[in-house]
Amino acid sequence: MPFGGTAFVRNLKLMERITIHDVARLAGVSIKTVSRVVNDEPNVSQRTRERVERAVRQLNYRPNPAARQLGGSRSFLLGLFYDNPSASYIINVQNGVLAESRARGFDLVLHPCNYTDRQLVNEFLSAAAQLRLDGLILTPPLTDNGSLVEALAERGIPFVSISPAEATPRAPLCVKTNDRSVCAAMTQCLLAMGHRRIAFLAGHPDHAAIRHRELGYLDALSAAGIAVDRELIVQGYNDYDSGFDGTNRLLALEDPPTAVFAANDDMAAGAMTAVHEAGLSVPSQISIAGFDDVPLAAHVWPTLTTIRQPIEKMASKATELLLERLQGDTLDNQSVVIDSELVFRNSTLRPGQRRDNKSGLPPGKGKRYG
Amino acid sequence: MPFGGTAFVRNLKLMERITIHDVARLAGVSIKTVSRVVNDEPNVSQRTRERVERAVRQLNYRPNPAARQLGGSRSFLLGLFYDNPSASYIINVQNGVLAESRARGFDLVLHPCNYTDRQLVNEFLSAAAQLRLDGLILTPPLTDNGSLVEALAERGIPFVSISPAEATPRAPLCVKTNDRSVCAAMTQCLLAMGHRRIAFLAGHPDHAAIRHRELGYLDALSAAGIAVDRELIVQGYNDYDSGFDGTNRLLALEDPPTAVFAANDDMAAGAMTAVHEAGLSVPSQISIAGFDDVPLAAHVWPTLTTIRQPIEKMASKATELLLERLQGDTLDNQSVVIDSELVFRNSTLRPGQRRDNKSGLPPGKGKRYG
DNA sequence: TCTCTTGTTGACATCGTTGTCATTCTGAGA
């Protein structure tokens, strides 16, 4: 049994309800002074501060969140709002947010919602007011809902956006990744492998940040002096089915592509199935690349060349920005970019080349994984 | 733009802070009476009750959770504890719990943790005490940590287990699925398809409920009068890699299996890759079945025959049991079973049969999906 | 030495509920 044995009976202190009064008594000061120390307020002498801190440690004191909310103006509650069908995306965001917020004594309230709901804005305001949320964290596609952002800004409700379409003055805090340039890099690599007809499965039109991925693809083509063939750009909707359907349309073209670059991994998985069902082989006849590096990407056959988006890190950073903003020691506008990276696996290969070197790695480029 | 337009300016009432005093004033009663009505306490006359309820509706009053926690003995907070690598599993659990808890006015605190941590029990007790959690929800493999369950039971902390190994008297509340019988059913179907050498990729030994799946497999074999070949049962660890490795070992046998039944979908995905890499085809040469019906299952090629576990429903039910227990109107022991169902897709087929009917459906059995 | 400023500390009201207990009603039974 790998567990802690029966030592759990000890440390009953954990169960006692230590209040600010206990700490004050032990340190020989008033409760207000304890409050000052705990909240890092100024005007406490060094000696007193240390005495209080010792007492806090000794009693393992943690302020009661409910009392803090009730008495004070802060709630120590953050709201995470999402409407995103990708479980791994959400879990990563949650983990990133939790890591940062918990360390700073904030708790998290989950708020799954429906971004097409007419009542969305009211739902937000109501939740923010009822629960006294100190700040909100928005994920795509909620980040791109103009009236929502406007309503929050107007009421001065602090919030941070993860991967918004644009950093607007109304949404001053955001964290993004280098969608455009990293997609250009992936496209360049496909070009370097010798592909000339590279298709692109575009993302959902409501999911604005994803459009940057298409722009990166176009950047690389134009930099390479390759004319854009509109037939090779297919509208998708971020899901497996649209990747499947779109790829079938591509395969039916008179001059089909030798590579398919999908704006996310789910669509890439759909593309893979379509290619398989057409009796073609990946990567020796058609190369496929995705975006996100969801767990699926390493678990399909062949494993998927993709782009790893550092979602958890982005979520941590977003939370950090939000908390700094709440403490007031942040400049008004702050937009942080955290880079994604290329991950080469087995779904890409020089066109027509047999899978002998067993990897779609372009010579001397990128790293291997999984 | 599919959003709600600019109507968000209305309903400013949402932002006002309506307290119990406002309601009391409007209804012409004391705050205590309002409290009684809101909490469904006895000894309020029908007329008064209606008057108060009308005032509550009229003002859109919702009790302040912080004040409730502080003043009363309940916190209206549930803790969800998990250490499970499957994102889709966790999201489903979260959604199920949220649906039920939110409707009843409870909030949820997430607690990802590490089940091998020595401090696990202390972490639990500390979280339960610090946050004043009213009840805990445990998911596998935490459900099977004896000292943890013991510690919670000893302190009278209410909790409910989802898919525990066994319903013990110490863990009186639990929700399970019919792992054993549904796995027997799947095995029977594989037998009905004509398979005689069916391998089983067993689950992680720490994840006790998964052992029931193996028992179901054995049940079906013995019911069919087929001797168990221990070579065909391979120990896995619930992850893709162990499914891959285990299947490679199976393929290297002198008399390899014609079907592989994995105790979860991740291992099944590993099995699929191993079979592909060996140059064999699924399902025409080897059939594969999984368990869980994670999104991946419908997104690999060929799509995976599996067993759909109603995780969200199980989580809702578990939350319901817990909340009833908190209200005191539940019997002491309660164990609910919610059935899983077979999902036939394209990874199973009669051995040696060509994929002409395009489905692994056994004649007249089960349903098709995805 | 006295005043004034600034830094340090504590007393006390407050937040919005619930819990306790006293009080007031009500209707049945004597």
Add this chain to the structure above:
DNA sequence: TCTCAGAATGACAACGATGTCAACAAGAGA
């Protein structure tokens, strides 16, 4: 009519923090 149990109601003190403001201490400047 009177009594009295039990139902209905309200007054008021918690709960455990923060915010406000007054008091006090210490050091600077006159």
